[in-house]
Amino acid sequence: MKLIIDYQWEIFVIAEVLSMVALLLFGVVRYLLSKRQLSLMFLLAFLILLAIEALLAILIYRETGEVSTFQIIITIFVLYACTFGVFDFMKLDRWMRKTIGRWRGVELLTEKDYRIMERNKDPKVIARKYRWSSMAHLIVFAVVQGIFWTYGTDSLEEMLGYLTDLSWIESGTAIDSPYANETVYGIGMVWGIVFAVDFLYSWSYTLFPSSSQE
Numbered sequence: 001m002k003l004i005i006d007y008q009w010e011i012f013v014i015a016e017v018l019s020m021v022a023l024l025l026f027g028v029v030r031y032l033l034s035k036r037q038l039s040l041m042f043l044l045a046f047l048i049l050l051a052i053e054a055l056l057a058i059l060i061y062r063e064t065g066e067v068s069t070f071q072i073i074i075t076i077f078v079l080y081a082c083t084f085g086v087f088d089f090m091k092l093d094r095w096m097r098k099t100i101g102r103w104r105g106v107e108l109l110t111e112k113d114y115r116i117m118e119r120n121k122d123p124k125v126i127a128r129k130y131r132w133s134s135m136a137h138l139i140v141f142a143v144v145q146g147i148f149w150t151y152g153t154d155s156l157e158e159m160l161g162y163l164t165d166l167s168w169i170e171s172g173t174a175i176d177s178p179y180a181n182e183t184v185y186g187i188g189m190v191w192g193i194v195f196a197v198d199f200l201y202s203w204s205y206t207l208f209p210s211s212s213q214e
Contacts, residue, residue, distance in 0.1 A: 027093065
């Protein structure tokens with residue numbers, strides 16, 4: 001177990017690299033080599049690697065008893081893979097079929113695929129997707145931040161105090177914030193900035209549809 005803790009980041013990075021390789025090999029074997037059954041093995045490998053990452057975070061938490069940056073990052077990766085990652089995989093799958101089909105001189109895309117690709121170019125559809133993703137991000141952000149604040153505060157009243165008086169943000173330290181330690185504070189603040197930028201960018205497709213497409 002000590003070996004796993006000492007090399008947790010290396011194991012995570014290797015698992016992520018292998019996951020990406022597995023997805024690419026899935027497309028190559030399925031669409032370039034036309035071996036559909038074999039391609040499913042690479043998709044299964046991706047799912048197994050994802051499960052290994054989640055298990056790794058759980059094992060390290062049980063061993064150390066602490067929530068660290070490592071567990072938080074793995075949680076974010078796993079949540080992404082189970083939510084937005086599904087849609088990104090579908091887009092990657094269509095791209096691989098389009099690209100490999102062009103190489104082979106065969107048509108691998110269906111009429112439905114072309115309809116989806118054409119629809120995804122519609123500004124109204126794009127704006128709707130970004131609104132949905134921004135609200136999903138808002139919910140995840142609020143829930144996780146709530147968990148962070150729960151560990152760093154003693155009561156709901158204290159949490160509401162930090163929420164109504166944001167002067168603690170200016171101090172730049174965890175001791176004056178609702179976060180339990182500097183690590184969680186750093187993650188929470190960086191995520192807050194990323195969330196704000198992502199939320200404004202997502203809604204720009206609704207508020208300024210023309211300029212967002214340029």
